[in-house]
Amino acid sequence: MLTLKLITEETERVIKGLQKKHFKGAEGAVEKAIAIDKMRRDAQTKLDATLAESKRYAAEIGKLMKAGQKAEAEAAKAEVAKLKATAAALEQQKAEAETALTAHLCTIPNIPYDEVPEGAAAEDNVVVKSSLRECKPGDTVGNWDTVPANGEAKLPHWELAKKYNLIDFDLGVKITGAGFPVYVGKGAQLQRALINFFLAEASKAGYTEIMPPTVVNAASGYGTGQLPDKEGQMYHCEVDDLYLIPTAEVPVTNIYRDVILDEKQLPIKNCAYTQCFRREAGSYGKDVRGLNRLHEFSKIEIVRIDTPEHSAESHKEMLNHVEGLLQKLELPYRILRLCGGDQSFTSAICYDFEVYSEAQGRWLEVSSVSNFDTYQANRLKCRYRRSEDKKVQLCHTLNGSALALPRIVAAILENFQTADGIRIPKALQQYTGFEMID
């Protein structure tokens, strides 16, 4: 959530930012936050004074009792009783204001950075780079030329998966349900190879590998913002009140919940491979065909915790890392800078990576790399102590997929299909142990 300091001190900027994000009722939301905060502060000021007075009485009563001055002590007790009633009421006011404030702040999204383009929806996203062609300033998804087909009829990955016996979707339905495919033979080996490849690349780039739990408690869900809003998107084990993680971001980022780091430790660079579980309630149609959208999938996530001064640099490094992966995999890609309206609730700036699937004739999102500024850290209470003046400050948090497997697999199958089988990209061969799927 946004800090109250930002809202009160830079109200205009916050309102403008929220409007850029196409958040309805920006001005009203900000005013409401300020009003609730005023109530909260008033209540606390009065409460503090009341408690201070009753503490003075309590100390005095102690002395009177020792001195044996019973009558005076009783009189003081009567005073305290009055103060106590006042304090209880103020306490309630304060608690209510605090609860209301937190709840309200949670409904206000992060504000975008200046370099985030204006725009309401996906077609306004700016294409900043592509392996297929030069990008000019102002290129948006909406005016992007269609990618020319090269004439050959290509099979979609779900047909290739069947043809080469790599992925059994029906078996997954039998064992679990739709969206839980069973990988078989070279299909399974390809999964393992990609996981190892992505982890090795992250490790080379200086990320410390984490293998976290795949199930988290509610506190962690709140920490990264999956709860309370996206409750319905996570699998929930009711008996133990635990949640299956939708991404490694949740357990890894929560390592730093309620922590004060030393500036010397920053930037923290972690990577983690986990299975990810998403209910994807409400998804339907061709988007969910084959590997396009699954309930369980493998993903390697990179997470950074950084200082405000250095986080933009970190973000750049992360983008370069992800781009490098796509280049090594020889996949046709483009990088989008998301516009204000299409950005996620919590990000300050976000880039999406997409690979082109010729067989499906569409771009598949394989990664988004975001800087959350202090938005996520504020809720997590992830702070650091500045070396310079020893002051405690909120960190910046960043994360990105590097990468999620299913759509990468889809793209590899579809883009590298030949008459003789499916060619494995060179960089991956040392991990698969084979060069072709045939």
Added chain:
RNA sequence: GGAAAGUUGCCGGAGUGGUCGAACGGGGCGGACUCGAAAUCCGCUAUACGGCUUGCUGUAUCGGGGGUUCGAAUCCCUCACUUUCCGCCA
């Protein structure tokens, strides 16, 4: 699943109703000594929120929540977690 013991600051660990944000030790930071270091000595050493003259000051916090009391780390209730033993188990 059964039984027991625990949860105190950065760490270890005292504290069973008042002056306790909390002894003592360790660590860390600053200073003295030293050419420098070690040892020794001295001082400092949490966070959040609030008020006003930005330096002071108030309040809260001893696992979470509630209660008793003029007053709670300390007593009571409740929840969570951890550890140990037994059982089961990859």
